[in-house]
Amino acid sequence: MKIAEGRMGKWLGILSGPILSLIAFVVSYYLDPLNFGGQKELAAIPALLFSIIVLLIGQGINTDLEIRKASMYSGQACEAVKDYLHVIKIGSPEKALQYIIGRMPSLREVDNTSFNIEGEQERASEKYYDTDTYNDSCKQIAYYSSKKLIWKDIGDSWAIDRFREIETASRRLAKGNACHYKYKLIGHKDPQMNFIILEYADDTREVLFNWDFRGIGKDPIVLLSRDHQVIEMFAIHYAQLWKRASFDHDSVATKSTSTK
Structure with a gap:
């Protein structure tokens, strides 16, 4: 029904100009405002000019309405895309990590992955793992996970040493209390996406993704979505990875459990 009404309105807009132009010609011709009298041929000239002017005005108005309508629909489509995707460019992995560090006091749980393949390890270390920002983040993770923050890491063989250091620091800061840092490992070398899910104390969540240094000569731009x-x-995907991964049998937690 709405489609039919829309088509009818479109055709009325197209035909309104010529119809008004024809009416203007007939009225002007018979009223003869320039008093040509019996010379009807001359009276047709101003009538024709007047009808052309009316036609041009009508077409101009119709074109303006269509442009405004198209602009309105385009704006609505853009807003719909923005509202649905909610994707924000954060920047480099180091900048994204600074974003996370600044929000740790208000976080309740974090699910993180740390996967690298041999070809990207060197670049990832230079631009990310060997930075002061990453070292600071490890200290912050250890501190807050020794309190109430639940931090879960999934990684591969490249991440074991880093995970063990965080776990050791977290348990030392906990001073015998519960440590909320956990990690698991995946042994295979198949490439996996790197992403991190942040859950806040007010139940809101967001995910940061596109961390991978896998483009030759091109560093990643981390994206955020809510x-x-x-x-x-x-x-x-994280839940499936966690299910398939295994605990580190040489970790501090495993050793302390096995000695009890």
Whole structure:
């Protein structure tokens, strides 16, 4: 019904100009405002000019309405895309890590992955793991996970030493109390996405992704999304990874458990 009405309105807009132009010609011709009298041929000239002017005005108005309508629809489409995606460019991995560090006091749980392949390890170390920002983040993770923050890491063989250091520091800061830092390992070398899901104390969540140094000569730009469906997609993937991964049998937690 709405489609039919829209088509009818479109055709009325197209035909309104010629119809008004024809009416203007007939009225002007018979009223003869320039008093040509019996010379009807001459009276047709101003009538024709007047009808052309009316036609041009009508077409101009119709064109302006169509442009405004198209602009309105375009704006609505852009807003719909923005509202759905909720994707924000954070910047380099180091800048993204600074973003996370600044929010640690208000976080409740963090699910993080740390995967690298041999070809990207050197670049990732130079631009990320060997930076002061990353070293500071490890200290912050250890501190807050020794309190109430639940921090879960999944990584590969490249991440073992880093995970063990964080766990040791977290347990030392906990001073015998519960340590909320946990990690698991995946042994295979298949490439995996790197992402991190942040859950705040007020139940809101966001995911940061596109951390991987896998483009030759091109560093990643980390993206952030607060879209529920996007976050759920990553959360499901993380749950599957956690299920398939295994605990580090040489970790501090495993050793302390086995000696009891």
